Amino acid sequence: MNMATVSMKCPNCGGELIFDPKSQKYKCEYCGSDFALDEISTEEAATQAASDVVQEREDTSDNHTQQRTAGAEDAAVLYTCPSCGAQIVTDQTTAATFCYYCHNPVLLSEQLSGAFHPDQIIPFEIDRKQAEEHFLDFVHKKKFVPNAFFQKNQIEKLTGIYFPYWVCDAEVEGSLTAEGNKVRVWVSGDEEFTETRIYRMEREGHVSLREITKHALKKTDNLLAEGVLPYDFSKAAEFRMGYLSGFYAEKRDIERKELEEEVHREVENCTRDLLEDTIHGYNGVHILSDHIRPIREQWKYTLLPVWTVTYKGMNGKMYYYSMNGQNGKTYGELPVDRKKVFLFGALCGGIALVIMLLLGYFIF
Template sequence: MSTISIKCPNCGGELIFDPKSQKYKCEYCGSDFALDEIETEDTKAQDTSDSAQTAESGAGTEAFEQAASDDAEAADQGASAVVYTCPSCGAQIVTDQTTAATFCYYCHNPVLLSEQLTGEFHPDQIIPFEIDRKQAEDHFLDFVQKKKFVPNAFFQKNQIEKLTGIYFPYWVYNAEVDGALSAEGSKIRVWVSGDEEFTETRIFRMEREGRVSLNEITKHALKKSDQVLAEGVLPYDFSKAEPFHMGYLSGFYAEKRDIEYCELQDEVRGEVQKYTRDMLEDTIQGYTGVHVLSDHIRTVDEHWAYTLLPVWTVTYKGANGKIYYYSMNGQNGKTFGELPIDRKKVLSIGILIGAIVFVIMLIVGYLFFT
């Protein structure tokens, strides 16, 4: 299995994408580079195979055969696991089928799994992280500490260290839609003359038609991720989307899609038809009541873009065994998640409030009856 490692032209260390500067930084010599500065023949990401890297690392034939054996075993198990070789230290990296960027467990260098994002799985675009880890931690602490009943363990140091930057896969849908609508609108006028009340109802026939441009309808494309969690951090500013480049993944985790756009077509087209119908109906104003007689919605042009979007996320296992998720938009900082509740804190505050109320009642009673 092929891997990619982006090397520093100055010292050969690993380059990591820095959201704050939007450049690639070397943590060894402190150099930084723009994207076009690392794409020369000498500094381009090195694409290597497992066998070549195993030989270079000195692991020998035995390690290579073991890797092949692990690959075959993964295939026998329904390909639930995939084995790669770290291009930096030669260690074996075991991931699942949707992982596209990770870290070596031994040397901790970022590893980009190139075969996961090639061919039909090559993303059309990516929105790079704009919020770095320090900013993400500050956002996380600010968000959590405002919640009075969250367990203290949820924002302790070891929990904050679990905060992970991940590129999640999404399908982004754009469409041009023609719509036509026929409706009847009623206008009712009521007046009183003498002792009699009169009602006049006038019926109007209306036709509406037009073309609607719908852009950036975003759907998550990973089965193992929670849909509410994945879509709770939306929206993103797609004007900042860039053509996909593997370098943006360096220093982060990334997942590849396992949901195809054809699986989402019926859902999205239903949403598009409803939205177009609602827009046409909203142009009808000034009537007492409106009754839609018929409508015709037709998609003229549509486009699906496979997109990777940045998310900071952390999980927490509560005392009840339930897994709680927190996520944050890696571009604009929008937060989403279900936080655990410390029942002891709730009980303690309840007892304290009860005690205060009891004391106040005693004082009021004493003053009232004496």
């Protein structure tokens, strides 16, 4: 499947433009120019590119059908690099990438058009240099990480990716009925008395829950994608293709309907907990009944920035490191170098043995 592409060009020198997280502007790495977001528009170009590809497919559909390999349509897409003309194969969820040959950023506009056009995006605020510093600081705090994690080629694997998420705002009305008891114990003479009073309680409330965030990409490790939450959605912007230039991006392959049951369950549980938290001063509380009624839901398809590193350990296990591209929050399960653990244990044991020998020599 041939894919429409968009490339952002510098008006001054024709070089590739990338989005710079530090300045929040588009930057040309060739002549050093920078441009405000409103000065460079890729939306019209993206729409036209997608339209051209659709027309091309209609005109040559029979020829394309003959060229497709059985099963390949579900696994990969083909795009032509707008900078060097090379044809590159990538998977179906890729929306922004780099040309393997000329290394220029390429935006696959059709991947994020129509029903897959994101409602909003939170741009990267942490650039690559800051991300590397965060990564090294995170790794240095771990005593037994393999030396390979400190090597330059490992740091170069640090990748900025926009992952797709569904973000839901919900409003509900909730009510519950409960019984609470208060116990009083006292002693009179030689006898102990216990008094239990039972109270009936009712609670009602209007609850607004904001920014319930669920990742929407099947191939992404769930902990990798959700371990960097939350984000500050007050900084969310209307989606523009230009934000993706210089980064990788994925489009969703998990639809809203697949997540609704999970989100509804979370909303109900959270509402119930909030109502229960208003009950105080009882020795015990028993919930008799509850009723939670949804009023309004708003879902937004959102791209969020994540810096990632993957590492294959000696045991063959894949380890993941991810960092929130907005605030720097990190998540990661790092491998352990058994040799370092053994040497550290041997060193501690040797020191302990020397101390015991010295104590024995002076005491006895």
